Amino acid sequence: MILKTQKTTSNVKSQLQFINNNFFKSSSNYLVGSSLTLADVALATNLGHLEIIDYDISQYENISKFWTKIQLTESFLICHALFYKILKDIRTKPRRPSVVKTVVKSDTVESITSSIPENRGENLRLYHITGTRGTRVLWLAHELGLDLIRVVQVKWTTIKKKEFLDINPNGLLPALVDESLQEGKNIFEGGAICDYLLYVVCPNSPLFPKSWTADNWSKHFVWKHWTIVTLDGRLLSKMFGSGKVGNMINKTGQKIYEALIIPHLERDLDDNLFVNGNEFSATDIYVGYTLFVADQLKLIKASSNPKIANYFARLKQRPCWPRAFPENIKKKNIQ
Numbered sequence: 001m002i003l004k005t006q007k008t009t010s011n012v013k014s015q016l017q018f019i020n021n022n023f024f025k026s027s028s029n030y031l032v033g034s035s036l037t038l039a040d041v042a043l044a045t046n047l048g049h050l051e052i053i054d055y056d057i058s059q060y061e062n063i064s065k066f067w068t069k070i071q072l073t074e075s076f077l078i079c080h081a082l083f084y085k086i087l088k089d090i091r092t093k094p095r096r097p098s099v100v101k102t103v104v105k106s107d108t109v110e111s112i113t114s115s116i117p118e119n120r121g122e123n124l125r126l127y128h129i130t131g132t133r134g135t136r137v138l139w140l141a142h143e144l145g146l147d148l149i150r151v152v153q154v155k156w157t158t159i160k161k162k163e164f165l166d167i168n169p170n171g172l173l174p175a176l177v178d179e180s181l182q183e184g185k186n187i188f189e190g191g192a193i194c195d196y197l198l199y200v201v202c203p204n205s206p207l208f209p210k211s212w213t214a215d216n217w218s219k220h221f222v223w224k225h226w227t228i229v230t231l232d233g234r235l236l237s238k239m240f241g242s243g244k245v246g247n248m249i250n251k252t253g254q255k256i257y258e259a260l261i262i263p264h265l266e267r268d269l270d271d272n273l274f275v276n277g278n279e280f281s282a283t284d285i286y287v288g289y290t291l292f293v294a295d296q297l298k299l300i301k302a303s304s305n306p307k308i309a310n311y312f313a314r315l316k317q318r319p320c321w322p323r324a325f326p327e328n329i330k331k332k333n334i335q
Contacts, residue, residue: 019031
């Protein structure tokens, strides 16, 4: 058995090495060409098998990049949602050496299935431009498991036209349409959309931990309204004037960050992992986008504010972060 295992491991290594060195010639990180093909699906399936046994593929640079990219695609996340929940459940249970085959009981599968939201966002349509404050809404949606939400990327020239004004009379972004509703289907204002997703669409979300006390709730409501109503607008307008990112940091905007955000955020973080305790919550989503804007302006400095820098780094490690904050985001869209 040992010899057979060693031989199998050697075969896997040689095959991965061959694939790593002879494919991925395109900068798109796909096996062949610049778009996803059946070959990519086949490779991803096998890499999923290797993940089950915790096989380390980090030594294969091209394959690692490919696997990271595939795992962030919407179709992969939707198809593997239950798989990863079951895998996590299996890994967290103590293993018995005498058991060769792991059996997942039906009640375990039922409990896992019940934790996946029935509403996956298939009735939701978000009007958005990458980088705008709708990014906060999109991040929240993915954190809530609303993976089927449809994102309509609009243009700045269209939001003042009648078709869009019928959805949001302010002619601003973001805007959400819930096609499951007869009346009141058009929801606008970022804070209102976030409330709708949290309280109506996903009322039992873990983003509001059951352990929260009145102290946690008060902190949440303060940060929610402070970021959306005050900090976002003041940072953006004071820093950029026109509402668009420039190359120079406006001193007034820097003063807002240093005088308002730093002391209060460091106080609430204290020694916790997140703003409202050691559990990631909806509070972090409100604060996270504001910090994203600050980071684009190079205001977050690990040397002078390591607590905030480390906190922001933890937010960016969230699996849903790159789905809302793509690396190639155009800074001019941040408004």
